Amino acid sequence: MKRLFVVALCLLAATLLWTPRFADAEEPIKIGVIVPLSGIAAQGGVELRDGIEMAAKEKKTVLGRPIELIVEDTRVKPDVAVSKAEKLVYKDGCVALIGVFSSGVGLAIAKNIDKLNVPFLTTHVMTTEFYGLHPLVFRSGQLANDQTAVGNVKGILATPDLKNRKYYVLVHDYAWGHDGGERFVALAKENGIEVVNPDFDKAPIKTTDWSTYISKIKASGADGVYIVLITTVIPVFTKQADEFGLFENMRLVSAAAPGVTELEAGGKACYGIFGASCYSWDIDTPAANEWEKKYWEMYKAIPSDAAAHSYVGAMNLFNGIEKAGSTDPMKIADALRGISFDGPYGTVRISAKDNCMRNEAVLTETMAAPENPYGAKVYMKVLRTFTPEELGPPE
């Protein structure tokens, strides 16, 4: 018994030895990057991380100190994410948190931010709950659910082939899916777009066998489908739906942009997905082309929207810390309000009103890709651009 006590005490002593050194001026600025690196959104998490890393490599230093990114895997689980956030802040001494793919995770961290007391900037969470959620919580990334709904509804109304269809709404069964579904249903009702199931159908996040949902869609009498599904899953659903012959007389509108790597695996079956999002590599501006070139050189991967908006979000964060002149959370938060960055998809500005971003967006449809340096066979073709004012929300 005594021996064991000694062993356990040694363990305790070992933990004591792990106390971090005091920070000094040459110490790097640590930013905690919270992304899913395993589970169903893993590919998205990788792209988020790569975009942030790219920004860090370009920016190199903030406040004269080198940027150090510490990456943690959330496995798309809110409780794991919160403990990783605690580890990043308490153990590693990170001055800010960035990233997060899932709205469920984002909300869990945001609700704990008082304890953590660091600014938290998400580059992907789309839930509208983030508007004005907390002075330390920001969004600079993927379009929010309301902005996407506005973009999609405008797009549907402007496209004769989509305007008069009856839509079946299918969402992922968690915070983001519910919010996205509600937004679309409400806006569709206002604009005279028919929705056959206003209570919208919900599928668990981990669904991989969509056959029953596809059967339900067929049985519903709809001729259009509006999906609020996680980017990495969209091509899986689409491929299976295609196998069931769903698209012979149905069109697909998506709230989230389909993941570019998964699109490649899905191939022809994934043509014709319509949706509004921040970015596609089809955008033809000097800034976009330059960014894509650098991204391709660094990662040899198809430039994805997840990478693009996390790059921009990271730049906003770094510039915010620079502008604040210190690592004090409230000072950084004040500096972030109103900050903007010109990047691959135009100017992205964080609104001082609600801590969330306003920027241009594009309406896209997936189809066969033209010649391109990435070897991509499928791409999102830009149909039109939206101005920030069109998308809202008003300030």
Added chain:
Amino acid sequence: MQTLISSGADIVFNSLVLGGVFLIVAIGLNIIYGLSRVMNLAHGSLYALGAYFGFTIVGSGLNFFIALLIAPIVVGVFGLLLERVLIAPMRERPMIYTLILTYGLMFFLDGLIKYLWGNETRFIELPAFLNQTLTVGSISYPSYRLATLFGVAGIMGGLSLLLGKTKIGTTMRAASNIPEMVSVLGVNMKLVHMGGFVLGCVLAGLAGVLAGPLFTVYPIMGHEMLISSFVVIVIGGLGSLRGAVLAAFLIGAVQTLAEFFITDFAMVVVYMMMAVILVFMPRGLLGEGKFE
């Protein structure tokens, strides 16, 4: 009316396909339990491994049918290794240790899969003639799913031939029911244990390759399959092959119907069935099961 027929056909076929996959996995699990006397918690991971091997084989340009043949064999060889190195030495110890061992094995194999193949969802490419949509009247159904049904029937046919008509099969059946007698008769029980385990692994791998194009190939595909297959073998009766047939299609149908009619707590019904069977009919629906 048209949509009714179409939906009805969808439900029937979806149930059969789901049940079919459950069946192959459950039979493998039952064989391992009956012959090798092991409750194999790593079975789901072996199923996933089969799917991943299938993916790699097809990905390297070979025909899908070759993958269907080779992947299960690879999983079988792997199973042989596992049986010799890990399972056999544990046979004298109380069952709980083997249970926890196969549990650790499951974690290990899952980690191995992620390590070797990464986290993303993978697709298995099918040859063009399998990748079509069959349309009869108002019913459109993927031809691959129908082909799977034939595949399952073929596998079951092969198995029943093996078990019913061959000497090896008869030995296996006897060893499953009355192991003591069989060993007294001079049959090498070590071979029986080994053979049973390997056969079970082959079946798991085969189910994985079949299911790959259906459900996509992703790292945790084994987990759900494991739980579902446990439910199936409990309801069908532990070790009962005929019971597994009944239970697999029953569960396949219940799950499909439940998902269709938006009954959120549908799976609760399935688990309750499992609980009821365990308490009141532990020998399963057909009364053929056995608990050690």
Added chain:
Amino acid sequence: MIVVALFALPYFVPNRFYLRLVNEMLIYGLLAMSLDVLLGYTGLLSFMHTSYLGIAAYIVGLFLKFVCPSSLWLAFLVGLVGTGVIALVVGWVQVRTGGLAFALLTLAFGMMYFTVVWKWYGVTGGDDGLMGVPHPDITLGPWTLANSGDSNGIYYLSLLIVMLCFVVTRRIIRSPFGAVLESIRENEERASFVGINVRFYKLLGWMLACLLAGVAGVLFILFRGYIGPTTMDAFAGAGVLMMVLLGGMGTLWGPLVGAGLFIYIQDYISTMTEHWELFLGLVVILLVLFMPRGVAGLSDLLRRGGKE
């Protein structure tokens, strides 16, 4: 000696992260100990014992969020009573069987609980879980000692409660009641021949284990302020089982150490590499093969070695 060290911990290690890590070890240690009562002493295996931690956590979480955010002890009571009632009903059904059938029943019920919690979005928040649970003050009579949201506060509360449970459980195990449980573990048939009402005692052992798990659940929700379905899925369930095995079953203190080790390894390994599952699985396999009695077995070995 250890006890003193644990009490003094917050003063030596001001870093909140480590304090919270040890806190987590205490809570899971209690859970592992409760499983040991079931497995190591009564001889019943449960695949999903974490369900009872989860149930208690959800009940308390919902209570604090929607009924009464300020009363700690009332929440405790509600959590324990709720968990106890569910455990009683389910346990009454389960103790009619034993061995593998019992274990599979715990799997069936565990998956049932999981599905309910996972799908009932309106009440439990489904996949998102229960967020933003308020932290009531820790009061003793008229004095407010601390707030359960404060890291030090919840640490001392956990430490005291876990220690209390350990002492009480050890007393119970060492009593004639405990002897009856162990006789059931050894051989159910023989125990019944001696006139013991096996079902009744199995149920009592089960209730003790579930109530202790419930206590761990209350501490869990106070500690985290959050509970999600993953905490009570099949993998969490097996994780506790591994903690018991790691520490050595049938010793009560073994699982406490096992939980500490498990959480430490999981935390340490997951920061080192993404492939932590590979290592965890390997550790479990090696453990079962070479060290089936866990850390407790090791300490026995050391003791015997020392005596020679």
